[in-house]
Amino acid sequence: VTVQAPLDPRQKAALSPSEARGYFRSETWQGSTRGFAFGRLQCGVVMLPQSEAADFLAFCTKNNAALPLLDMTPAGVPVTKAYAPDADLRTDVPLYRVFRDGELVDEVPNIKNYWRDDMVSFVLGCSMTFDSALLANGIPNRQLTETGKPSMYVTNIECEPTERFSGPLVVSMRPMLPAQAIRAIQVTSRFPKTHGAPNHFGDPAAIGIADIMKPDIGAPVRILDGEVPVFWPCIGTIWSVVARSKPPFFISHAPGCMFIADLSDEEMSVL
Amino acid sequence: VTVQAPLDPRQKAALSPSEARGYFRSETWQGSTRGFAFGRLQCGVVMLPQSEAADFLAFCTKNNAALPLLDMTPAGVPVTKAYAPDADLRTDVPLYRVFRDGELVDEVPNIKNYWRDDMVSFVLGCSMTFDSALLANGIPNRQLTETGKPSMYVTNIECEPTERFSGPLVVSMRPMLPAQAIRAIQVTSRFPKTHGAPNHFGDPAAIGIADIMKPDIGAPVRILDGEVPVFWPCIGTIWSVVARSKPPFFISHAPGCMFIADLSDEEMSVL
16 A cells, blocks of 8 residues: 555554555655554554664663663664564654764665665654544644654663663653643553653652753643643653763664554554 | 560561451550551451442542452351461451441441351451551651551541432541652552542641641651642541441441551562
8 A cells, every 4th residue: 555645644544554655665654653553552663773773682681670671682683572472663754863973974765775685673662652542542642743743852861771781761741731730641651661650740850850831852832720740751761871881883763753563553562 | 476565666576467457356456557567468447237338338439549359258257268377357457447327336346246147347448457568668657657547537528429428538647748749649640449548748737737747647757848748538438427427336446457458569569
C-alpha cells in the first residue's frame, strides 16, 4: 500500500503500521509520528558500529526505564523480526539524525548513504505507546492533542554509566491534575517496556529543570491552574548521552520521529 | 491465649490476630491498633439498627473508596464469619464510640451495655492494611513509625448521598517524596478493598484543607523538605457523615482503634 497525499489527523490515525511506514519511506512526511497508526507501538531506533554495540546494550540495561530495549539486530541486518519483519529500519522512520564524535552532522529521511555492514540496530520503547491508554482515560496529553511535538528536559539525574557511555537522564513531561496523575501512574505502570511509571512529579527544580516552559528538546505545552507537571524517563536520553560520550558514529531517529512497529500498544502491557 | 502485660512495639507486632483481640478484650489497651499483629487486616466497625442498615449499605456502596465494605452481619449477630469467626465485634476493638442523634455520647472499651438484638454490624477496610506494604517499599509512614495516630482531614468533597446519609469525604495523609508517592500509588492500587490508590496529592487547599498541620482527627506528622502530602479516602468519613446525618443510634470504632481480622494484608491484594 502506498499513501503519498497529505493526510488529516483522522487519516493519519487510521493508517496501518505498514501504510504509515510506507508513507514515511516515500519521504512525503519528515515530522513527528505522533498520532500516526494510532494505538500501534512507536519505537526509538539507534544504530551504531558493532564495536560499540555491546557497551550500548549494557547502557540500555543499566538505564532500562529511559532506554527500554525491545530488540537488537545482528550486524548488517536492518530488520526487527519481532516487531516489524517487513520493515527496513534504514528507510521507514520519517527523519534520522547522524552524529560523528557526538556532533550532529546530518538530518536525513533515510540513512542508506550512511549504512555499513557492521551496523547494529537497537529498537527502544517510547512513551507515545501509552498515548492511547492516556487518551482512553481522559488524561490530558497536549503533546498529542495540541503541539504534536515532544517536551523533553535534561535533568540533573545521572544515568548509570558504562565504559563508553554516560550522560544525564532526559525526561518527558505531561501536565495534569493530581487525580489524573494518580490515574496516569496506574495506567503507565502497565507499560514497563515503554518507560512505565513516571519518575517524578511536581517541582521541576527538584530534578534540575530550570524553566518548565523551555524544554531542551521539542516544544512546551500549556500548564493549567491546579495541574502539576508529571515526568517520565525518556528515550531523549540518547541525545544527552551522545553529546557527553561522543561516540565516533551514531545514528538515531530524530525527536518525535519514531519507527512504528506492527504490535498494538496494548500488546506491550504487562497486566 | 491471654496477654495482659504492657507490650513493647516488637511484642505488639508479633501478636497473632487472636492474641491481639484478646489483649483488647481484656481492656488493658484502649489506644491505636497501629502496629499490632503487624501484617494482618485492620478493619473499621460500624453498628446501627437494622432499620437504617440498608441505607448505610447503599451509602458504603456509593462511596466505596472511603467506605469499602468487607462484611455486613445479620441483625443481632456480632460476628464476621468471613474475617474472624471466633471474634466478638462488641468486645474485641480497643475503644468504641457511641453516638445518639449525631452526638458522641460515650467512648467505651466494649459496647455490651449498648448492644441490641436489632443491631447490624459493618466491617470496613482501613488503610492501615497497606502499612506493611508501604514499609516493605521504604515509603515513609510516620503515623506508624512516629505518632501512632492517624492524620485525618475533612475535605470539601461531598460524598454521594443516600436518603439518610450524607457528609464530606474525610482523607488520611502521608507525606513523602514524589518518587515515593509514585511507588505508593502503585503499591496501594493493589488494595482496592482497603481504600486503594490516593485520591489527591500536593496542594491541600485544592480539596478544602486549610492547615495541613491541623488534622481534624488524630495528630499531625512532620513534612520534610521536598515531600508532598499524599491523601487517601478514609474510613474517618463515617464521623463527618454521622455529624451531618444525625442517625438516632450509631456505634463505631474510635479513631485508630480498629478490629484486627484473621486475614493477612496480602490476602486483600488484587494482584
